[in-house]
Amino acid sequence: MRTDQSVIYAFHHSGQVLEIGESAKVRRTRKTPEERRRELLAAAASVFARRGYRSADVQEIADRAGVGKGTVYRYFDTKEALFRASIANQLDELETCARQARDRHTDPLERLRAAIRAVFAYFDGHPETVELFIQERAEFLHRGVPLYFLRSAMRHEEWASEFRALIAAGRMRDMPVDALMDGLGDLVYGAALSSTASPHRPCLVDRFDQLFEIYLHGALVQS
Amino acid sequence: MRTDQSVIYAFHHSGQVLEIGESAKVRRTRKTPEERRRELLAAAASVFARRGYRSADVQEIADRAGVGKGTVYRYFDTKEALFRASIANQLDELETCARQARDRHTDPLERLRAAIRAVFAYFDGHPETVELFIQERAEFLHRGVPLYFLRSAMRHEEWASEFRALIAAGRMRDMPVDALMDGLGDLVYGAALSSTASPHRPCLVDRFDQLFEIYLHGALVQS
Amino acid sequence: MRTDQSVIYAFHHSGQVLEIGESAKVRRTRKTPEERRRELLAAAASVFARRGYRSADVQEIADRAGVGKGTVYRYFDTKEALFRASIANQLDELETCARQARDRHTDPLERLRAAIRAVFAYFDGHPETVELFIQERAEFLHRGVPLYFLRSAMRHEEWASEFRALIAAGRMRDMPVDALMDGLGDLVYGAALSSTASPHRPCLVDRFDQLFEIYLHGALVQS
Amino acid sequence: MRTDQSVIYAFHHSGQVLEIGESAKVRRTRKTPEERRRELLAAAASVFARRGYRSADVQEIADRAGVGKGTVYRYFDTKEALFRASIANQLDELETCARQARDRHTDPLERLRAAIRAVFAYFDGHPETVELFIQERAEFLHRGVPLYFLRSAMRHEEWASEFRALIAAGRMRDMPVDALMDGLGDLVYGAALSSTASPHRPCLVDRFDQLFEIYLHGALVQS
DNA sequence: TATGAATGAGCATTCATTCAT
């Protein structure tokens, strides 16, 4: 019987000004599909991150996006599709962010450092993104490779060439590129997932220098 | 009225031989609480890992353990309690395993290497354990620090002394112990969680040498 | 999969005519909230009265109201809320009925007589109302004063003035008003509850004259 | 997993003294079946009254009686049979109590007054008896006439003769005996059931004189 | 197109009853 909540959300949604005396109902809004889609994805990311995929209520997402429940299903076939689109959206942003940071540099090692640092900063600024990755990993393993890993694979060549350049320049050790990349990938993934798990851990960027330092030079004293 | 499945499980439970034409109802069995508990935890771990915490049906756990659903609730107050007990059980095993491997060595670095290697081997042999950790991370964050991280914190001192010994011996770099430990922890956690995510990745022990090598000596050519 | 019953209820819902061979699935109907609410309360009263509060299955109420189970929960938060709303609804009707009968008279004694008679008649015509009162008394005592008695207390002043008028007129004995009212209340309550308990007892209105006569003039010969 | 409670109840049950060092387990007791039966009925009455028939847990009854659950079923076939036996037991006591009070008098009116007064006093002293009657009325109507009413009918002749004597003596009005008896019966039943419903009502014996006075002489001023 | 009322499969938990010990 949730009929009364529309009032509460009326101002949440879209900052519409209601005329005096007008019933407290959101004016039928006409927005471009793209705009709607973006709002839905944002609402979904927030709710999925906060509640977890299973507990997230599509109704809450609809409320938060300021649309009816039916509209959600007009844009996304299922809750799962909405979730995946959310993830994909976050991954787009994350990749863009990393690439922009990288491309501000020319030195291969600085390119790598800048990219990883940007990823850490992104995670710090968007903790819900991390939650989304965990949720995907937890819920959708049996339905195929999670997008996080799929995208990782798609980026492989793009980054592998960076590593190869470093090896060719004699700066990085001559190990299999995959080993070097996966090692860094695991470190980043592990750091991200554990960052939000313990409440007292410092933010990721603050740990970045030490982590990257270990990755580059190791934990042991150089012999 | 789930009577049809009893045939399937008739041999699961207790090796009782049913005569032909006899009603396929499995005889009620009595076991020691410890045995029952162990069987329930094993069944729970398997089902939780396969379906995920939310999708796991207590009935399926009961079936798999060869007991009625009520018996599950006789041993564990709620589904959540059963899940947590499963996790705790796996963590016990994992820690025992790591300690045993460690204590076969005296050299601090070998102790560390052996422990991490044992953890990797354990994860390879018990992929459902990894799933359980992810499920816990995904579902129970809002209800307090997951047991995986809680236990990590409890083990902290035990392992910190190992790291301190390595630093004191001039073998490990003089960085904050937490940085060294967390770096390794993140690497292990990340490797474990991603190991079951991509189907084509080699098993963890096969990657161990390279990963640990990177952790110890870094990715860069020593300058 | 309760599909078999839909045939039975197909005509209940909305008079839709199903073609021969057509799937017996009843079309989804939309009604005004008031109408739905009324239908649900009627169905609930009937089922609660027949089965008792605890044994009543919300599914059966939904079936009888020609809606899905979820719709029941759309209108009432819990089974208990539905039950209480049922009771309140019946009490509303009962009170209206008694007041209307009372207000057709001016003489205070006739007003009282007419009201009680109307209550008896209502109970005869709505035996499920009596059951509801008993169920409430039996199940909800520990959760506060049952609505039946709460409403009784709320009506107190309204009726106390009638009794005071009778005493002031020298017609009713100068006893504490509460004693007179509670005596009548107990008689009515006892008569109602026992009326449906023994199958061979005459209906309440048929007993009314004698009961009210005893209440007014007593069982003894006047001295 | 209620294994630990036996300690708590060990002293409840039977005041057994546990030897020092002896495991805190109730010594296997050997009691006469009659004794057991009585204890079970007492425990049942208490629990049924407190929780209501449906919510009452047979386990709690067993605990309170200091026996295993299985033993309850050794004495009574079903929960319902136990409940009925409880009721019957209470009715026996109540009837005995009323008869004893009655038989201390010879004057028919005093006999009646004493009996009803004794019933009121019994209800005041045994509020759980009243609850039991309500529970029976609420739960078992559809399975036949409740014992309360059945016993009432069985006592009919015994009391009808008292009323007839009063009429023959010209003291009671020449109305159908059933009307006089049922009127009193309804008054008593109604008073009993409502007595425990409103927390602020005085006890029944305190109301007895006024109620019986109304029954005998009516609410109106004698004309 | 947008809505939100309606739907019903799904699932955790309880507890009367049984039965192996």
Place this chain on the structure above:
DNA sequence: TATGAATGAATGCTCATTCAT
């Protein structure tokens, strides 16, 4: 005989999805 571990039918409630308006 006495026990309490084991059982599984029963049921309130949720929420993704549909569809009448």
